[in-house]
Amino acid sequence: MANAVTMQAMSLVVIGSVAYDAIETPHGKRERTLGGSCTYIALAASYFTKTAIVAVVGDDFAEEDKALLASKDVDLQGLEQVTGKTFFWSGVYSEDMNDRKTLRTDLNVFADFQPKVPASYASMPYLFLGNIQPALQRDVQKQLTNLRFAGGDTMNLWMNIAMPELLETIKNWDFLLINDSEARMLSGETNLKKAAQKIIAMGPRTLVIKRGEYGAMLFREDSLFMVPGYLLESVFDPTGAGDCFAGGFVGYLAERGFDLRSGQIDVTDLHRAVIYGSVMGSYCCEEFGVERFRSLTRQEIDQRFDEFKRFTAF
Amino acid sequence: MANAVTMQAMSLVVIGSVAYDAIETPHGKRERTLGGSCTYIALAASYFTKTAIVAVVGDDFAEEDKALLASKDVDLQGLEQVTGKTFFWSGVYSEDMNDRKTLRTDLNVFADFQPKVPASYASMPYLFLGNIQPALQRDVQKQLTNLRFAGGDTMNLWMNIAMPELLETIKNWDFLLINDSEARMLSGETNLKKAAQKIIAMGPRTLVIKRGEYGAMLFREDSLFMVPGYLLESVFDPTGAGDCFAGGFVGYLAERGFDLRSGQIDVTDLHRAVIYGSVMGSYCCEEFGVERFRSLTRQEIDQRFDEFKRFTAF
Numbered sequence: 001m002a003n004a005v006t007m008q009a010m011s012l013v014v015i016g017s018v019a020y021d022a023i024e025t026p027h028g029k030r031e032r033t034l035g036g037s038c039t040y041i042a043l044a045a046s047y048f049t050k051t052a053i054v055a056v057v058g059d060d061f062a063e064e065d066k067a068l069l070a071s072k073d074v075d076l077q078g079l080e081q082v083t084g085k086t087f088f089w090s091g092v093y094s095e096d097m098n099d100r101k102t103l104r105t106d107l108n109v110f111a112d113f114q115p116k117v118p119a120s121y122a123s124m125p126y127l128f129l130g131n132i133q134p135a136l137q138r139d140v141q142k143q144l145t146n147l148r149f150a151g152g153d154t155m156n157l158w159m160n161i162a163m164p165e166l167l168e169t170i171k172n173w174d175f176l177l178i179n180d181s182e183a184r185m186l187s188g189e190t191n192l193k194k195a196a197q198k199i200i201a202m203g204p205r206t207l208v209i210k211r212g213e214y215g216a217m218l219f220r221e222d223s224l225f226m227v228p229g230y231l232l233e234s235v236f237d238p239t240g241a242g243d244c245f246a247g248g249f250v251g252y253l254a255e256r257g258f259d260l261r262s263g264q265i266d267v268t269d270l271h272r273a274v275i276y277g278s279v280m281g282s283y284c285c286e287e288f289g290v291e292r293f294r295s296l297t298r299q300e301i302d303q304r305f306d307e308f309k310r311f312t313a314f
Numbered sequence: 315m316a317n318a319v320t321m322q323a324m325s326l327v328v329i330g331s332v333a334y335d336a337i338e339t340p341h342g343k344r345e346r347t348l349g350g351s352c353t354y355i356a357l358a359a360s361y362f363t364k365t366a367i368v369a370v371v372g373d374d375f376a377e378e379d380k381a382l383l384a385s386k387d388v389d390l391q392g393l394e395q396v397t398g399k400t401f402f403w404s405g406v407y408s409e410d411m412n413d414r415k416t417l418r419t420d421l422n423v424f425a426d427f428q429p430k431v432p433a434s435y436a437s438m439p440y441l442f443l444g445n446i447q448p449a450l451q452r453d454v455q456k457q458l459t460n461l462r463f464a465g466g467d468t469m470n471l472w473m474n475i476a477m478p479e480l481l482e483t484i485k486n487w488d489f490l491l492i493n494d495s496e497a498r499m500l501s502g503e504t505n506l507k508k509a510a511q512k513i514i515a516m517g518p519r520t521l522v523i524k525r526g527e528y529g530a531m532l533f534r535e536d537s538l539f540m541v542p543g544y545l546l547e548s549v550f551d552p553t554g555a556g557d558c559f560a561g562g563f564v565g566y567l568a569e570r571g572f573d574l575r576s577g578q579i580d581v582t583d584l585h586r587a588v589i590y591g592s593v594m595g596s597y598c599c600e601e602f603g604v605e606r607f608r609s610l611t612r613q614e615i616d617q618r619f620d621e622f623k624r625f626t627a628f
Binding site: 192228 | 409410504505506507508525528529531537538539540541542545546547548549582585586588589622623625626627628
């Protein structure tokens, strides 16, 4: 029992979308498969730490999808189920997988999402705020009183329609994860080194810029870390890869008990979180949707971490 | 004298274009500046090894440009000067520097280039064949009788108009350096891992795929090495960066006395050649044309090599 308490006390809270996706890639298609940022982040993080989600689904949400999350020991107390349909997204990828076209986005019950953090989550120390309205991200953060880190991601939409709110939100984040075009947009700088300096000055002392197949970079005021992308033999479906990167990154930080608010950061260990993020993003691409997570083991994850060591050593 | 003989005996022969370029980037423009693949490769390689060039220029070629090459101890016996104008290229870069438009290509004396390898080069052990007609590359290679390695680069043009000749040529190369789109075109594979396997089966046992700002990858049958690109604060002019990568790569191999035809390859040391290539490519971008090489020192090169160590360590 003491052990269970400790585990809960060290849990990672993840907020974001839980959705159904219709996906078409050159390798095939799925009409309706579990997706959403919160789903991918929580599944990926669950290999490293106890994870608890805050999200909303409709009454069409399948028991078997809840069961997949539960099988990874994801705490579902914050998964609200309401009347209506679950968020639905459909998209089709180009031949080379570097582009995708959104065919449909039905927000459904997600349109009125007002995240409610269960009392049992209130003292959890780690928080990852998936991409939703910045004001909602801020509200959620206020409900957690014992944080050792909080961070998240965002998207160009909020930069276009809610920039002041977004700046107010990320000011209180310990880290921000975005992709390169978002970093350019947020900072107004084309050059990523200059962009990173500006963003760090906005609040988050750790900035991770994701570059898809080209890898990722971690910036802090006084350090830079870069890693190339894992080279897959076949990219089956890139949906969710960026979210899985986030899940691996933040899951490892939680597993290692990082307190990003202390002055004591082991920067090299922080770099390893970027590698675990890259590992989780790469596994995500190997099958449709979340399917790879049905079989993936921690041993495979650590093997790929070691591969990263080998193929970047000089 | 014994030392001079040894130096010549260990020289690297570089073949390619020597040109004048007109370049416009968001940072400014130059109407006529020294350029050409052979120029960039030789300048970059000269920091690591004695370099000897085979190229042709017109009677308009300036003494001060010869003097720059001579100042780096580049052997100019193979620089043929003929009546007519030197190869001229002009191009303009997009705002983000990721695209460039060729405005003009005047082959001039380069159109009838028949490379003549001076007798004094015949026993030099290292050969880099810059991008020219594959048949000419093959002719040059035959004229060197004592090779410890030969390799080079090529371009999509030859894949379009001279594929059989190109395949016949690279069959006898120890390494090939190309960019990712060329690798896809040469192999007919979109996935770079599969593309690399096919290309290695064509002959070159070492394949380097350059990805511009995203870095580079080195493939051998049983190993893979990847490095992200160096993150510059400001890319002033990317012209020649790929050639400088080649020069740093091959220069380091020559400096270390690599015999790529023996079974004994120190693969980790081979990876370092990719880092030195990346270092030289990054310095090239810091000023217009070849200008950075007027001041660049070996000490700066080694400092940036160490920076690569730091920003990729985990």
